[in-house]
Amino acid sequence: MRCFPWPRTAWSGACAWLLVCSLWAAGPAGATTAAPPAAASGPPPAFDFVRPPLLHTVRISPSGTHVALLMTGSSGRRVLAVRALADGAETRTLAAYRDGDINRVFWVNDRRLVYDVEQPRVRVEAYGAGTFAVDIDGGEPRRLITYVHEPAGVGSQLHREGMPYNWRVATAHGDGSDEVMAYGLSMKEAEWGTLDEVVWVDTRSGKVRRAAEGLPRHGRAWLMDQQRELRLVQTLHQGRSRLHWRAPGSSTWQVVHDEPELDQGVLQPVHLEGAHTLIVEGRNGRDTSALYALDLKTGRLDPEPLVALAGYDLQVNTQSDRSTRQLVGVHTVASRPVSVWFDEGLAGIQAAVDQARPGRYNSLMCSRCIGAQHFIVHSDADDHAGEYLHYDHTGRELRPLGQLRPWLPPQGRRSFHRVPARDGLVLPVVVTHPPGVAPDAQPARPLPTVLWVHGGPWVRGGDLRWDAEAQFLASRGYRVLEVEFRGSTGLGWRHFQSGWKQWGTAMQDDLADALAWATKAGLSDPGRVCIGGASYGGYAALMSMVRHPGLYRCGISFAGLTDIQLMYDAPRSDASEESKRFSLPVLVGDPKADAELLRAASPLARVAEIRGPVLVAWGQLDGRVPPEHAERFVRAARNAGVAVEMLRYQEVAHGFLDPRKHADFLEQVEAFLQRHLQVPAAAR
Numbered sequence: 001m002r003c004f005p006w007p008r009t010a011w012s013g014a015c016a017w018l019l020v021c022s023l024w025a026a027g028p029a030g031a032t033t034a035a036p037p038a039a040a041s042g043p044p045p046a047f048d049f050v051r052p053p054l055l056h057t058v059r060i061s062p063s064g065t066h067v068a069l070l071m072t073g074s075s076g077r078r079v080l081a082v083r084a085l086a087d088g089a090e091t092r093t094l095a096a097y098r099d100g101d102i103n104r105v106f107w108v109n110d111r112r113l114v115y116d117v118e119q120p121r122v123r124v125e126a127y128g129a130g131t132f133a134v135d136i137d138g139g140e141p142r143r144l145i146t147y148v149h150e151p152a153g154v155g156s157q158l159h160r161e162g163m164p165y166n167w168r169v170a171t172a173h174g175d176g177s178d179e180v181m182a183y184g185l186s187m188k189e190a191e192w193g194t195l196d197e198v199v200w201v202d203t204r205s206g207k208v209r210r211a212a213e214g215l216p217r218h219g220r221a222w223l224m225d226q227q228r229e230l231r232l233v234q235t236l237h238q239g240r241s242r243l244h245w246r247a248p249g250s251s252t253w254q255v256v257h258d259e260p261e262l263d264q265g266v267l268q269p270v271h272l273e274g275a276h277t278l279i280v281e282g283r284n285g286r287d288t289s290a291l292y293a294l295d296l297k298t299g300r301l302d303p304e305p306l307v308a309l310a311g312y313d314l315q316v317n318t319q320s321d322r323s324t325r326q327l328v329g330v331h332t333v334a335s336r337p338v339s340v341w342f343d344e345g346l347a348g349i350q351a352a353v354d355q356a357r358p359g360r361y362n363s364l365m366c367s368r369c370i371g372a373q374h375f376i377v378h379s380d381a382d383d384h385a386g387e388y389l390h391y392d393h394t395g396r397e398l399r400p401l402g403q404l405r406p407w408l409p410p411q412g413r414r415s416f417h418r419v420p421a422r423d424g425l426v427l428p429v430v431v432t433h434p435p436g437v438a439p440d441a442q443p444a445r446p447l448p449t450v451l452w453v454h455g456g457p458w459v460r461g462g463d464l465r466w467d468a469e470a471q472f473l474a475s476r477g478y479r480v481l482e483v484e485f486r487g488s489t490g491l492g493w494r495h496f497q498s499g500w501k502q503w504g505t506a507m508q509d510d511l512a513d514a515l516a517w518a519t520k521a522g523l524s525d526p527g528r529v530c531i532g533g534a535s536y537g538g539y540a541a542l543m544s545m546v547r548h549p550g551l552y553r554c555g556i557s558f559a560g561l562t563d564i565q566l567m568y569d570a571p572r573s574d575a576s577e578e579s580k581r582f583s584l585p586v587l588v589g590d591p592k593a594d595a596e597l598l599r600a601a602s603p604l605a606r607v608a609e610i611r612g613p614v615l616v617a618w619g620q621l622d623g624r625v626p627p628e629h630a631e632r633f634v635r636a637a638r639n640a641g642v643a644v645e646m647l648r649y650q651e652v653a654h655g656f657l658d659p660r661k662h663a664d665f666l667e668q669v670e671a672f673l674q675r676h677l678q679v680p681a682a683a684r
Helices: 046-050 344-356 468-475 493-497 506-520 536-547 565-569 577-587 595-600 628-639 659-677
Strands: 055-060 066-072 078-084 092-095 101-107 112-118 129-135 142-146 167-172 179-185 195-202 208-210 219-224 230-237 240-245 254-260 268-273 277-282 290-295 317-320 327-333 337-341 361-365 374-381 384-392 397-403 414-420 426-432 447-453 479-483 524-534 554-558 614-619 644-649
Touching: 046 468, 046 659, 055 101, 055 361, 055 374, 055 384, 055 397, 066 101, 066 397, 078 101, 078 112, 092 112, 092 129, 101 167, 112 167, 142 167, 142 179, 195 219, 219 268, 230 268, 268 317, 268 327, 337 344, 337 361, 344 361, 344 374, 414 506, 426 468, 426 506, 447 468, 447 506, 447 536, 447 659, 468 479, 468 659, 479 506, 506 524, 506 536, 524 536, 524 659, 536 554, 536 614, 554 659, 565 577, 565 595, 614 628, 614 659, 628 644, 644 659
Parallel strands: 447 479, 447 524, 524 554, 554 614, 614 644
Antiparallel strands: 055 066, 066 078, 078 092, 101 112, 112 129, 129 142, 167 179, 179 195, 195 208, 219 230, 230 240, 240 254, 268 277, 277 290, 317 327, 327 337, 361 374, 374 384, 384 397, 414 426, 426 479
């Protein structure tokens, strides 16, 4: 089991929620329902693409008899519901809040659940989030964590209101007991957000016991063995990644692997198999990463990979059997989702589901997987937002549980391409076509195009799964290009490393090369192209208009960085000192030694070179790219005579939590594109 101490929601010092009613406040009897979409004369409204999904999450119980569901209730808030998988069973709301969303749920055992609730706001306030345990009949509720500032330490018994805000619940023990594992994050300035302590918590009695003593400092991830003993901790400190192992019967932690963080040989821990075998994701001399077995006693890495994908880093999401605690499968993404099962029976079930749902991307989920009868399937497609189904293996029957966005009819198809950059680097490109346009046919005519750039930039970009913003733009008559430019991760070491210190240069050339391909292929009208994106994508849009003047008629930037030096100097930035000292100087440039390089790659310094109108939007509470980036750029653009429009969103950080504000942004983008690309109404 792999655990990460970094918060997966916005449980950071920049985000907050306020619970305004008790757990047991009256809620809806069930989730809302939506009628099938009726035929409409125009495309769906923007809000329909970004409104909360009707069915958000489904988790199957250990025995496979029940499911826990996170659903959007009639109030618009996300509620927790449970139901048996038997025919005719009713769905019953278990927890609902007037002003809070339940964002995560997992099974402690067949009778008990743990869930997180939070209000979708930016600022953290006392009691603004919490983690709770409750029985499936609503009995024996207990608050495990409260968002309140208290001393970080936890004794042998929970306080009346649970652990304070620097604690998280990670996983259930898995032995049928009521225990869960929780971890505390260090609040020391030099170690902020790293692993401080790990404990087992009884969700009924509140009793606490430590899971391990003397943990290595600066921990970022850890693994337990099949006896649920904490055996491995990965640390990151002063630019080095280390794996620390505690052998069975020993209380001493020893370093078994030590590499620079930005090194091709860095190993990522995935799963502990047996007493001395660690399954890792690594390269072992390959360009792309794969799964390998590492002997912890000798430090030897098996030369042959257990699982590998051609052309892609593996980037695994593991599937373990809850009973045996063995790794039974891995889920990953190439151009589309891929599942690899180590058990023949599970591989056969995956094949049966795929045969029953052809043309869909079907992800199989289980708890006690080996020999199980009941499975949950998440099924989506390039033009469909997805649905959850229940697969009964005994009866070989698939039963629908609910669609994520039933109000949306099928949208545009998405196609995958590999495009050579000018230096020969292969760039994966995903194209979203307007509804009704065949993705594989010879284009009848080139269309106005939006080149939408992903953020990060050190993440995977688009694949063939549903994407709300791309589909929204395509529904308005545009072809949408999403490019895996150099520096994007998940595509091999060469692809990643080729982007080092290439902000404003080769990274922008990749986007231009992809557009040149689309124009030559008859997909894009070269006179009607706009470039846009959020975060790094917003930066890329502005910088591309500097580097390639005349190629793009307009640009759109949300939360876009405009002055690279501010990445290092901005007093309100949430970038860690570790990243400023050891990662960013390698990936982007040293603020002193490369000062001229960074200035030349900053849109703020070269704003006068922009030809064409730009739309600049930002959130006033953004801690990742502080508002100074946008505010300085807008002033400089106006002084330089650049046509600039601005959107300032209150109570918005580095992304939209409020779907109505997100929809407003998309509507503003639609109007901006219409003004500058002049798409006829009939095409929309």
